[in-house]
Amino acid sequence: MSSNTSARRPYVRSMRGWWRRDRFFMVYMARELTAFAVLLYSVVLMVGVVRLSQGEAAWNGWLAALRSPWSVLVHLVFLLSMAVHAKSWFEIMPKTMPAMFIGGKRVAALTITRAGWAVTVLASIALLALACWGQS
């Protein structure tokens, strides 16, 4: 049958507001959104490096700016966003890598996710310890 005699008239549904349609999509969008917080925090750190290169006064100015109430509030938002971002990525991590086998058995997805968190916790403790040691 040629196309001009076809009775087919497929209906294409709109994608508007697709991310509100399913909770899974909202969690995904939270991951995408919190990526901006990660980006902004890295910019704050980069500014710190630049200020350090500009001498003691610049560096102390940057430190003082970090202690302002607004900065503390923003950093709390950064921390929360980072946690959400990390949680989402560690959940998807097993899907992003080839199957791993230890002793002939496949490593479970949950084990990979937990390993991600374990490394994060250890790295955070090491960093905090380093920071405290630097203070004393």
Added chain:
Amino acid sequence: MTDVKTIEIQVLRYRPEQENEPVWQSYSVPYTEDMSVLQGLQHIKDDIDGTLSFRWSCRMAICGSCGMMVNGKPHLSCQTFLRDLLPGPVRIEALAHFPIERDLVVSVDKFVEKLESIKPYIIPKEARELAQGEYLQTPAQLEQFEQFASCINCMLCYSACPQFGLDPDFIGPGVLALLHRYNADSRDGGSKERMEIINAQEGVWSCTAVGYCSEVCPKHVDPANAVNQNKMNSAKDYFLRFLSPKGAAK
């Protein structure tokens, strides 16, 4: 005898000859504890409204024909039970992200074209004579692709993929999982021929790792894993071409 229990089933109808856009229609369906959503629809078609269109075949999650949105989520209607959706109403719609052909029937033309394009068959690494015997595989080699071979082409993963919804040219999770099924098979030598599809804009790079495809898959294929493994393969293919210009795909 006990009273007959009923449940309300709302179906998104679309009859192109009489409607410009889909409309909801409600049916009151008697149900029993062991009735699937598909059986509910069959009751409607047999006893209430013969004009309702939907696809089905095996009734046991093998054929992949009866995928639809049940209360907004992609499911095989044969393995979704009315008793789990009480008290209702149960809202049923054609698989999301696909054009609706009629009622719960979607257009699969593009899906089939994509499926053909990936050469979903083993392209032997080496030509062998019959006398050389079968291709042997170790359990470890089997495990590399076995889960991806479980795909039944039900397309639920496409309905779970917003990137496919936004760009219908995206090859999509199911077909990419099947592509990986053949590439990951130790007997296959066709991965170079399939590389161009992986590398394309509509290939693996259209995926943003939403991951819902793997959640809804009724066969635990984990298409998100197949797609994301091939991002790595695609990146390797891209960078290795600088090291060995002759060896890489186009």
